[in-house]
Amino acid sequence: VRVYGSEASYYTGKLEGYLRYKEIPYERAPLNVAVQREARRRLGVMQFPVAVLPDGRWMTDTTPMIEWLESQHPQPAVIPPDPVQAFASRLLEDYADEWLWRPAMHYRWSYPEGAYLRSRQLASELTQDLPLPEFVKRFLIRRRQFGRFVRGDGVTAETRAHVEDTYLRTLDQLEAVLAVRPFLLGAAPTLADFGFFGSMFRHFGIDPNPAVIMRERAPGVYAWLARLWNARGSRARLEFAPGVPTEWGPLLREVGAVYLPYLAANAEAWKRGRRALDFETEGVSYRLPTSRYRVWCLERLRAAFEAAPPEARPEIRALLEQHGGWEPLFRTEGVRSGYDEAREAPFGSANIPVFGG
Numbered sequence: 001v002r003v004y005g006s007e008a009s010y011y012t013g014k015l016e017g018y019l020r021y022k023e024i025p026y027e028r029a030p031l032n033v034a035v036q037r038e039a040r041r042r043l044g045v046m047q048f049p050v051a052v053l054p055d056g057r058w059m060t061d062t063t064p065m066i067e068w069l070e071s072q073h074p075q076p077a078v079i080p081p082d083p084v085q086a087f088a089s090r091l092l093e094d095y096a097d098e099w100l101w102r103p104a105m106h107y108r109w110s111y112p113e114g115a116y117l118r119s120r121q122l123a124s125e126l127t128q129d130l131p132l133p134e135f136v137k138r139f140l141i142r143r144r145q146f147g148r149f150v151r152g153d154g155v156t157a158e159t160r161a162h163v164e165d166t167y168l169r170t171l172d173q174l175e176a177v178l179a180v181r182p183f184l185l186g187a188a189p190t191l192a193d194f195g196f197f198g199s200m201f202r203h204f205g206i207d208p209n210p211a212v213i214m215r216e217r218a219p220g221v222y223a224w225l226a227r228l229w230n231a232r233g234s235r236a237r238l239e240f241a242p243g244v245p246t247e248w249g250p251l252l253r254e255v256g257a258v259y260l261p262y263l264a265a266n267a268e269a270w271k272r273g274r275r276a277l278d279f280e281t282e283g284v285s286y287r288l289p290t291s292r293y294r295v296w297c298l299e300r301l302r303a304a305f306e307a308a309p310p311e312a313r314p315e316i317r318a319l320l321e322q323h324g325g326w327e328p329l330f331r332t333e334g335v336r337s338g339y340d341e342a343r344e345a346p347f348g349s350a351n352i353p354v355f356g357g
């Protein structure tokens with residue numbers, strides 16, 4: 001597999017961690033401007049990573065990519081066989097993918113040390129074939145990333161402390177889980193680990209400001225990053241805790257009390273054709289761009305519940321209810337993202353970026 005992406009990219013790191021664990025050989029290549037054009041032509045979107053299979057097919061979006069790769073390389077499975085654990089792992093993957101993106105971008109682009117380092121790196125990786133002086137590229141990258149993903153994603157003087165607190169709390173929550181097990185669910189990684197790996201490995205773990213915090217506050221998380229990067233399916237012991245570990249409680253509460261209500265508010269805004277939404281959580285008001293992609297995330301979580309075996313559904317429902325997540329998961333009625341209706345993902349041309357129309 002050829003993986004086009006950046007050495008500093010959230011989702012490229014997530015996919016690479018997965019491919020390494022599954023021992024699926026890949027090579028990473030920079031997504032320069034020429035490849036970006038080709039990706040847009042073939043996939044209808046430019047986001048990374050983009051993976052090209054040996055048979056020439058192009059894929060994007062790590063969540064459906066991993067799902068499809070699991071169907072092709074079933075062993076060792078990263079989706080636990082127990083349906084309740086499988087649902088909870090998907091839920092954490094989705095939460096980590098989407099809700100930690102804002103703190104990850106904030107810590108990278110709001111602090112001059114991170115912005116300096118990563119604008120240099122992205123200029124040389126992603127725009128190497130663009131005929132502009134390097135200082136211009138770096139200026140444009142910093143301005144774009146900060147404008148689009150920090151200020152444009154609701155980070156203001158009012159929300160900033162809450163955004164940073166989301167990272168700090170996540171460290172504490174993961175630290176507590178990893179104090180009792182090498183991976184989140186047991187002796188081997190699952191979808192939940194790969195979900196958190198995105199932000200933790202290629203953003204928080206390597207960007208100057210959040211990396212210092214991680215090393216000081218959560219050395220267990222820091223150690224887990226290397227453990228996951230070094231994990232190989234052929235030597236994994238697929239031993240998992242029974243049920244959903246009680247140590248997952250604070251993470252699931254965050255999903256139930258904050259993330260699923262956000263997905264509901266986003267879906268409501270999408271349904272009403274609003275370009276932005278006001279979302280209040282834990283006493284803080286965010287103004288956020290409506291995301292069609294995240295309407296699809298909500299649809300997929302609901303579909304995962306519906307697809308669970310009937311005898312497992314009451315237990316999944318009870319787990320969600322216990323953490324406040326059941327009501328917001330099903331709050332918004334009559335929502336249709338219209339995304340990937342032909343069910344082509346991760347292939348096809350239906351892909352849309354997080355902040356796309």
Ligand SMILES: N[C@@H](CCC(=O)N[C@@H](CS)C(=O)NCC(=O)O)C(=O)O
Pocket residue numbers: 009010011012046047048049060061062063097353354
């Ligand atoms: N849901 C997608 C998200 C991919 C994504 O947003 N990737 C970021 C880079 S880590 C990106 O391409 N952003 C688009 C941009 O910067 O314009 C996935 O899981 O692959």
